[in-house]
Amino acid sequence: MNGEVLVLAEHTAGELDSITLELLGKGRELADALGDRLSVVVVGRQLQGAIDRLADKADRLYYVDDPDLGVYNAEVFGEILAAAARKIAPRLFLMGYTYLGMELGPALAMQLEMPLVSNCLGIELRNHGKVAVERPLCGGTLRAREECDLPLMVSAPLTAFSAKAIRACQADVVRIPYPGERRSLRTRVREVVGNISGESTIARSDMLVAVGRGMGSPDKLRLFQELAKVLGAALACSRPVVDMGWLSSDHLVGLSGSTVRPRIYIACGISGAAQHIAGMSGSSTVIAINKDPLAPIFNVAHHGIVGDMFDVVPQIIDEWSRRSSARTAPVTSDHNNTNALNRDA
Numbered sequence: 617m618n619g620e621v622l623v624l625a626e627h628t629a630g631e632l633d634s635i636t637l638e639l640l641g642k643g644r645e646l647a648d649a650l651g652d653r654l655s656v657v658v659v660g661r662q663l664q665g666a667i668d669r670l671a672d673k674a675d676r677l678y679y680v681d682d683p684d685l686g687v688y689n690a691e692v693f694g695e696i697l698a699a700a701a702r703k704i705a706p707r708l709f710l711m712g713y714t715y716l717g718m719e720l721g722p723a724l725a726m727q728l729e730m731p732l733v734s735n736c737l738g739i740e741l742r743n744h745g746k747v748a749v750e751r752p753l754c755g756g757t758l759r760a761r762e763e764c765d766l767p768l769m770v771s772a773p774l775t776a777f778s779a780k781a782i783r784a785c786q787a788d789v790v791r792i793p794y795p796g797e798r799r800s801l802r803t804r805v806r807e808v809v810g811n812i813s814g815e816s817t818i819a820r821s822d823m824l825v826a827v828g829r830g831m832g833s834p835d836k837l838r839l840f841q842e843l844a845k846v847l848g849a850a851l852a853c854s855r856p857v858v859d860m861g862w863l864s865s866d867h868l869v870g871l872s873g874s875t876v877r878p879r880i881y882i883a884c885g886i887s888g889a890a891q892h893i894a895g896m897s898g899s900s901t902v903i904a905i906n907k908d909p910l911a912p913i914f915n916v917a918h919h920g921i922v923g924d925m926f927d928v929v930p931q932i933i934d935e936w937s938r939r940s941s942a943r944t945a946p947v948t949s950d951h952n953n954t955n956a957l958n959r960d961a
């Protein structure tokens with residue numbers, strides 16, 4: 617083996633976050649291409665669950681497990697990871713462009729004196745030992761491809777990579793001793809308020825109903841919540857909706873929020889600014905409802921409805937509910953007729 621490709625693992629109560637699996641998939645591809653070992657590092661408290669789930673997905677697993685590490689503190693985690701990475705000396709250090717990676721990445725890059733390319737949507741190995749990385753520029757209106765030397769740190773958003781290349785293996789498990797809390801800490805976490813889950817629900821949802829400023833006022837939210845409910849979708853939004861306090865930031869799609877790739881993305885009253893498109897253009901099917909036929913969202917939509925969403929959305933809800941109840945209604949006819957009914961619905 618020439619060196620190591622190291623992945624920073626994120627988990628929630630021992631369950632691996634999707635970003636970890638996606639980075640391990642990409643990490644495996646790159647490690648194979650480089651002739652390197654794929655390693656993963658995890659830091660926290662009571663890590664047995666995470667260790668069990670990681671141990672068959674990488675060649676080596678490093679962990680730092682201590683009761684003091686139950687609550688995330690960027691200063692402490694940053695120092696532990698920097699000390700570990702100095703010893704491991706990875707050629708590529710991959711982490712999520714997540715809340716954790718956005719905070720730790722620059723701090724680690726500085727401590728390790730390693731260049732960091734953040735928010736990468738693609739990484740490829742070049743023949744002459746360099747890597748080509750692709751990342752959004754100018755608020756997502758452009759994509760830049762840059763060639764970088766190794767060693768390199770790279771952060772990537774959720775869904776940029778696939779977990780497919782993960783290969784079953786048995787990792788060497790290496791415990792890194794916890795150095796102990798130092799007195800010189802400048803930050804202490806006194807209390808954790810709210811949800812600290814590393815991943816937003818919208819990034820994992822198969823179907824999203826996204827609302828924009830066109831909603832007009834927060835009391836209209838109920839209509840879109842109802843649409844999301846009947847379709848079994850999660851509710852997402854554009855930035856003005858968050859800025860005006862109508863929804864919390866974990867619903868935000870775009871450059872300053874989550875990158876999403878659902879099967880179906882329904883944009884209601886969203887104009888389609890580049891910063892929003894940057895977060896949802898990977899959706900398999902985009903359906904846009906907008907009263908302005910020239911709204912840029914129609915440039916990325918597979919299906920567009922030009923109209924007032926306060927007329928259109930209630931019709932979708934009614935039609936969907938009618939079809940759903942037709943699907944679930946008891947059928948007394950014979951088998952062939954039942955199948956015909958289901959096909960039509």
Ligand SMILES: Cc1cc2nc3c(=O)[nH]c(=O)nc-3n(C[C@H](O)[C@H](O)[C@H](O)COP(=O)(O)OP(=O)(O)OC[C@H]3O[C@@H](n4cnc5c(N)ncnc54)[C@H](O)[C@@H]3O)c2cc1C
Pocket residue numbers: 755827828829830831853854855856857868869870871872873884885886887888889890891892895905906907908911923924925926
């Ligand atoms: C650095 C930076 C980062 C940013 N990050 C993000 C980000 O992550 N995510 C994000 O979304 N934005 C982001 N923005 C903001 C972005 O530039 C846009 O301002 C924002 O996306 C616009 O949101 P919108 O489409 O909801 O509102 P608008 O642009 O105001 O569009 C509202 C739309 O609603 C339509 N409409 C109005 N009433 C109705 C109706 N009754 N029925 C149907 N349609 C109707 C209008 O025709 C219009 O197209 C960022 C900006 C900057 C500078």
